[in-house]
Amino acid sequence: TGLEGGHVVAEKIRTSISNHPFMFNGKSLSVTMSFGISLFDGGTSVEECINNADNALYIGKRRGRNIVVTAS
Numbered sequence: 001t002g003l004e005g006g007h008v009v010a011e012k013i014r015t016s017i018s019n020h021p022f023m024f025n026g027k028s029l030s031v032t033m034s035f036g037i038s039l040f041d042g043g044t045s046v047e048e049c050i051n052n053a054d055n056a057l058y059i060g061k062r063r064g065r066n067i068v069v070t071a072s
Contacts, residue, residue, distance in 0.1 A: 018031065018032050055071065
């Protein structure tokens with residue numbers, strides 16, 4: 001899929017996780033996720049693609065977490 005499709009899928013996963021009532025030892029846990037999305041189109045190496053996604057992830061964490069950020 002393209003960047004937009006990847007963002008949509010990651011957002012659905014993020015929302016599902018944050019809305020799910022996780023329980024551990026009888027206690028409710030709040031779980032959130034942040035995602036960095038990058039496109040591998042053959043124009044860059046796999047390592048560059050992973051690095052771009054990783055950079056996007058850390059941008060999301062700086063923005064407050066529980067977010068999907070797409071690499072530009």
